[in-house]
Amino acid sequence: MTSLPKNTVKKLGLAIDLDTCVGCHACVISCKEWNTSNYGSPLSDMDAYGENPTGTFLNRVHTYEVETENNDYKVVHFPKSCLHCEDAPCVTVCPTGASYKREEDGIVLVNEDACIGCGLCAWACPYGAREMDADAGVMKKCTLCIDRIYNENIPEEDRQPACVRACPTNARHFGDFADPSSHVAKLSTSRCGIELMPELEAKPVNRYLPPRLKTDQGSNNLPDxxxxxxxxxxxxxxxxxxxxxxxxxxx
Amino acid sequence: MKPATSLIIFTVLSGFGFGLLFWLNLNLYSSTNFPDVIIFPTAFLISIVGLISSSFHLGNPQRALLAFTQWRSSWLSTEAVLAVLTLFTSFIYAVLSIVFKLYIFWLGLIASGMCLLTIFSTAMIYTQMKTVPRWNMKVTPVLFLLYGTVGGSIILNNGLLSFFLFLILGSVQIWTWKMGDQQFKRSSNIRTATGLSTKDKYIRMLEPPHTGSNYLLKEMVNIVAQKHIYKLRWISLCLLSLLPAILCLLTTTANINYFTFLAVICVINLIGTLISRWLFFSEAEHVVGLYYDR
Known part of the structure; x- marks a missing residue:
C-alpha cells in the first residue's frame, strides 16, 4: 500500500553541514560504489567513455555562489540526496506499491521488483532525489544505506551511510531526528537547520546546517x-x- | 518537462475516446450520420490505442498489471482501474444497444459518468504535482474534461451547441495559459530551494554537480525555444477551438452535416489538442530546475 504511515517510530536522516563541506564529491563516489555493488540493480553509466557520459547517482553535489548577510560572498557546496520526507509525495503517487516509507525508521525505499519505471515518483519529488536507471528501467534512490546501518557483518563504526563514512570533513551526520537528544537533532537545533522548500509541504527529515557568517576581522583591531x-x-x-x-x- | 510522445498520445487519445463514449452512452448522438456499428468501435479503438500508448512510457512494461493495485492512494492507479471499468461498462451498454436494440438509460448514465471520472483522474495525475506549479491548478481537470468531450460533441449533429462548446474550450485554454504563466513565480525559487540566501541577496549556481547531463535534466528541465511558444499557442488555439467553431457554425446554415465534414472538424480539433498537449508538457517548469539555476 502506498499510503504513508501516520507516524514513524524513528526519523532517520542526515544533517548536512554546509559550513564544513568542501565539495570534494567523496560522498558522491562512495555512494555510487556502495549502491552499485550491493542492494538492488547497479547504478549504471551510459556512454561512460564516449562523448556524452551520463549515469545514475543517488547523491549529487551542487555548488553555489552566495552573498551573505555581511555582504561578502561565499562559495557553498551543497550535497543533495533523498531527504526521506515525512509526507513523501513520491510514495503516494506510486501506482504499483513499489515505493514505500518504512514505519519503523521512516526510510523511503523502492521495491525494484514491483517498479514499472513510470517515473511519476521522480516528477513528484521536489528535490531531484530519484533517478530512473537507464539500464534497468527502475527507479533508484538513496536507501540511507539500509544494508550498512543494520548490517551486523561489518564493524560497528561502518554501520552508517557510505556518504557519511566517506566524508573527510565530517560534513555529513547520520541519526534519528525523532529523538531530541540525538547528535543530529542537537546539531540541527543549535545551528538552526534548514528545511528545503518548506512551501511544498513534503516535510523533509534531512536538515541543512547553514554556513556560519565570517567574523569581521577589520573591527577587531588585530595586529597586521x-x-x-x-x-x-x-x-x-x-x-x-x-x-x-x-x-x-x-x- | 519532457514532452514524451507516448504520454501526449495517451492523454489526447484516451481523453478523446472517453469523451466520445460519454456522448454515445448518453445516446445523444445522431445515428443517421453516425451509425452505432461504426462510431462505438471507433470510440473504443481510440481510447484503447491511447491507453496502450501509455505503456510505451514505462521502463518495465511487463509489470504493468501491478499499476492496478494502488487505486486507493495513487491517481495513476485510479485512472488505470477506472479506464478498464469504464471500457467494460460502456462495452456492455454498446452491445445491448447495437445488437439487442436495448437502450438502458441508467446504465448509459453510469457509463457516461465513469467516462468523465476517467478523464478527471487522467488530469489529476498531472494536477496533483505540487512540483510542477503550471499543472497544479484547479482549472487543469476542467480543461482536460473539455478537451475530451468538446471534440466528440459533433456527433450530436447540433452545430450551434458544438460552436459554443468549442468557444468555451478556447476561452478556458487561453485562461489556463495566462494563469499558468504566473504560477511558477508564485511557487518556489532558488532561495527556498537551497535555503541559502535571503530575498535581496545574490545567489547563483557556480558549478553543476556533473559536467554532463543527467536523468533529472533530461526528464524535468526541458528548455523550450521561448520564441516559438506564442506562435504555437496561436496555431493550437486556431485548430483546437476557432476553426472547428466556425466550421460548426457553417453546418447549421449550409446544412452540410454529413459524416466526412464532421469527421474533418474532429481531426482538426485533435491536431490542435496534440499541439496544445505538447505545450502542456514542454512549458511546464519543474522546481528541481531551481537547483540547477534554471
Missing part, C-alpha cells in the same frame, strides 16, 4: 602580521637573481 613580511621582499635585486630577472623580462 602579514603586511610587514610582504614588505621585506627586496625591490632591487642584485647579482645572479637580478640577471635572471632581466633575461626573463626580455623574453
Amino acid at each position: 602580521i602579514l603586511t610587514p613580511m610582504i614588505n621585506k621582499v627586496p625591490k632591487n635585486l642584485k647579482g645572479f637573481l637580478s640577471w635572471v630577472d632581466k633575461v626573463l623580462e626580455k623574453i
Whole structure:
C-alpha cells in the first residue's frame, strides 16, 4: 500500500553541514560504489567513455555562489540526496506499491521488483532525489544505506551511510531526528537547520546546517602580521637573481 | 518537462475516446450520420490505442498489471482501474444497444459518468504535482474534461451547441495559459530551494554537480525555444477551438452535416489538442530546475 504511515517510530536522516563541506564529491563516489555493488540493480553509466557520459547517482553535489548577510560572498557546496520526507509525495503517487516509507525508521525505499519505471515518483519529488536507471528501467534512490546501518557483518563504526563514512570533513551526520537528544537533532537545533522548500509541504527529515557568517576581522583591531613580511621582499635585486630577472623580462 | 510522445498520445487519445463514449452512452448522438456499428468501435479503438500508448512510457512494461493495485492512494492507479471499468461498462451498454436494440438509460448514465471520472483522474495525475506549479491548478481537470468531450460533441449533429462548446474550450485554454504563466513565480525559487540566501541577496549556481547531463535534466528541465511558444499557442488555439467553431457554425446554415465534414472538424480539433498537449508538457517548469539555476 502506498499510503504513508501516520507516524514513524524513528526519523532517520542526515544533517548536512554546509559550513564544513568542501565539495570534494567523496560522498558522491562512495555512494555510487556502495549502491552499485550491493542492494538492488547497479547504478549504471551510459556512454561512460564516449562523448556524452551520463549515469545514475543517488547523491549529487551542487555548488553555489552566495552573498551573505555581511555582504561578502561565499562559495557553498551543497550535497543533495533523498531527504526521506515525512509526507513523501513520491510514495503516494506510486501506482504499483513499489515505493514505500518504512514505519519503523521512516526510510523511503523502492521495491525494484514491483517498479514499472513510470517515473511519476521522480516528477513528484521536489528535490531531484530519484533517478530512473537507464539500464534497468527502475527507479533508484538513496536507501540511507539500509544494508550498512543494520548490517551486523561489518564493524560497528561502518554501520552508517557510505556518504557519511566517506566524508573527510565530517560534513555529513547520520541519526534519528525523532529523538531530541540525538547528535543530529542537537546539531540541527543549535545551528538552526534548514528545511528545503518548506512551501511544498513534503516535510523533509534531512536538515541543512547553514554556513556560519565570517567574523569581521577589520573591527577587531588585530595586529597586521602579514603586511610587514610582504614588505621585506627586496625591490632591487642584485647579482645572479637580478640577471635572471632581466633575461626573463626580455623574453 | 519532457514532452514524451507516448504520454501526449495517451492523454489526447484516451481523453478523446472517453469523451466520445460519454456522448454515445448518453445516446445523444445522431445515428443517421453516425451509425452505432461504426462510431462505438471507433470510440473504443481510440481510447484503447491511447491507453496502450501509455505503456510505451514505462521502463518495465511487463509489470504493468501491478499499476492496478494502488487505486486507493495513487491517481495513476485510479485512472488505470477506472479506464478498464469504464471500457467494460460502456462495452456492455454498446452491445445491448447495437445488437439487442436495448437502450438502458441508467446504465448509459453510469457509463457516461465513469467516462468523465476517467478523464478527471487522467488530469489529476498531472494536477496533483505540487512540483510542477503550471499543472497544479484547479482549472487543469476542467480543461482536460473539455478537451475530451468538446471534440466528440459533433456527433450530436447540433452545430450551434458544438460552436459554443468549442468557444468555451478556447476561452478556458487561453485562461489556463495566462494563469499558468504566473504560477511558477508564485511557487518556489532558488532561495527556498537551497535555503541559502535571503530575498535581496545574490545567489547563483557556480558549478553543476556533473559536467554532463543527467536523468533529472533530461526528464524535468526541458528548455523550450521561448520564441516559438506564442506562435504555437496561436496555431493550437486556431485548430483546437476557432476553426472547428466556425466550421460548426457553417453546418447549421449550409446544412452540410454529413459524416466526412464532421469527421474533418474532429481531426482538426485533435491536431490542435496534440499541439496544445505538447505545450502542456514542454512549458511546464519543474522546481528541481531551481537547483540547477534554471
